[in-house]
Amino acid sequence: xxxFRLRLPQHQARLVALAVSYHLSRPGSEIDPDTLADYRHxxxxxxxxxxxxxxEREATVELNPLQAVLLSTAFSSVIxxxxxxxxxxxxxxGSDRPRSTARGFDDRLRTLFPEVGGDPSCAxxxxxxxxxxxxxxxxxxxxxxxxxxxxxxxEASRRRxxxxxxxxx
Numbered sequence: 367x368x369x370f371r372l373r374l375p376q377h378q379a380r381l382v383a384l385a386v387s388y389h390l391s392r393p394g395s396e397i398d399p400d401t402l403a404d405y406r407h408x409x410x411x412x413x414x415x416x417x418x419x420x421x422e423r424e425a426t427v428e429l430n431p432l433q434a435v436l437l438s439t440a441f442s443s444v445i446x447x448x449x450x451x452x453x454x455x456x457x458x459x460g461s462d463r464p465r466s467t468a469r470g471f472d473d474r475l476r477t478l479f480p481e482v483g484g485d486p487s488c489a490x491x492x493x494x495x496x497x498x499x500x501x502x503x504x505x506x507x508x509x510x511x512x513x514x515x516x517x518x519x520x521e522a523s524r525r526r527x528x529x530x531x532x533x534x535x
Contacts, residue, residue, distance in 0.1 A: 434508035451489035
């Protein structure tokens with residue numbers, strides 16, 4: 367099985383933790399659209415691993431191809447949230463109104479990056495940092511591996527069919 371090992375400095379590990387938390391806060395995010403069952407090895411497995419290493423100088427995380435693709439998608443969503451964060455903060459005008467549609471995102475963001483609480487425009491810099499980190503993810507290779515695995519399953523299924531059962535082809 368293919369695995370991607372990421373060695374992340376603390377700042378990047380916190381960005382990964384934010385993206386994984388965001389992903390998990392969305393209903394249905396860990397449901398496989400093909401089977402409608404929970405992913406066997408989705409990002410829910412990554413959160414405790416990364417959280418346990420947040421206070422270290424460097425974190426190491428191993429991702430399977432599915433997790434790499436899900437993390438890349440989560441990064442894209444969080445980047446959009448972070449770009450709009452200061453605008454939503456201005457609109458909330460000091461109220462307790464959330465600045466994000468994702469449940470718990472505001473609290474998690476401010477816990478991981480306390481400087482955002484004092485200056486919401488810091489979120490724009492975090493968006494840039496996350497965009498740079500997203501480029502380093504092996505998501506293209508992960509997509510290739512997933513496609514290869516899908517083709518192998520289809521081929522095995524096709525070989526199992528009996529030739530005389532032409533109506534099942």
